[in-house]
Amino acid sequence: MGNLYKLTIFRYDPESNKTSTSKYEVEVTESHWTLLDVFRYIKNNVDDTLTFRYSCGQGICGSCAVTVNGKSVLACETQMKFLDSFDLVVEPLRGFPVIRDLVVDHSVLDDKVRKVMPWLVCKKDSESDKERFQSVEDRAKLDGLYECIICGSCVAACPTFWKNKTFLGPQALLYACRFMLDSRDEGKNERFEILADKDGIYGCHTIFNCMEVCPKELNPGKAILELRKMFMNEEF
Ligand code: FES
Numbered sequence: 001m002g003n004l005y006k007l008t009i010f011r012y013d014p015e016s017n018k019t020s021t022s023k024y025e026v027e028v029t030e031s032h033w034t035l036l037d038v039f040r041y042i043k044n045n046v047d048d049t050l051t052f053r054y055s056c057g058q059g060i061c062g063s064c065a066v067t068v069n070g071k072s073v074l075a076c077e078t079q080m081k082f083l084d085s086f087d088l089v090v091e092p093l094r095g096f097p098v099i100r101d102l103v104v105d106h107s108v109l110d111d112k113v114r115k116v117m118p119w120l121v122c123k124k125d126s127e128s129d130k131e132r133f134q135s136v137e138d139r140a141k142l143d144g145l146y147e148c149i150i151c152g153s154c155v156a157a158c159p160t161f162w163k164n165k166t167f168l169g170p171q172a173l174l175y176a177c178r179f180m181l182d183s184r185d186e187g188k189n190e191r192f193e194i195l196a197d198k199d200g201i202y203g204c205h206t207i208f209n210c211m212e213v214c215p216k217e218l219n220p221g222k223a224i225l226e227l228r229k230m231f232m233n234e235e236f
Helices: 035-045 107-115 136-140 159-163 169-180 188-195 209-213 220-232
Strands: 003-013 018-028 065-068 071-074 087-091 098-100
Touching: 003 035, 003 098, 018 035, 071 209, 107 169, 159 169, 169 188, 169 220, 188 220, 209 220
Parallel strands: 003 087
Antiparallel strands: 003 018, 065 071, 065 087
16 A cells, blocks of 8 residues: 555647646555656556656756646656655746646757856867866866756746746856866856846846755855856956
């Protein structure tokens, strides 16, 4: 005998352009079951029209993020036994265009991350072809920044992003900080031209929902404050 979960799942049919909800009851008998396991159970045994997205199933690809009882989570990392309710309202990530049911269009995230130049900018000179060394101390400065899996949970939890879609958002700014703090990067001036305005580092209202929901326990809000400090101190 397991625990009975009652799920109310948001549905969107792009053909008819109609939204609705579907209710399912699933008895979870295995203690290791995740929310993704429940979605797969429904798809395979109850309703094969339910649409959701996942790939790795291990918290790596970032594709399975959804909203559960108002909070962004990774379905594959959310163990049912740790949820604090047996009644679950499951919706797509907030603030994103919905493609179908729980699947949202992530391209807005990709565009924002691309904008902050998420790569090392290295000037072409006689040293260009040589290996660029980094000390252990400088490498350690990137801890808590490079682990982002681009799941969009932080962006979906950010009220500033809901209101202002031109705001770069916590995920892109975390990425920016990862490269701005990299001792090998030479693109700080160029990057700050993109970051230092009301849609960049000054768009954040320090609400810190991003930190609350990040499945990797990263802190985009802190990264944004770090970028503001760098800009104010002209550390570039
Ligand atoms: S399926 Fe890859 S992070 Fe969940």
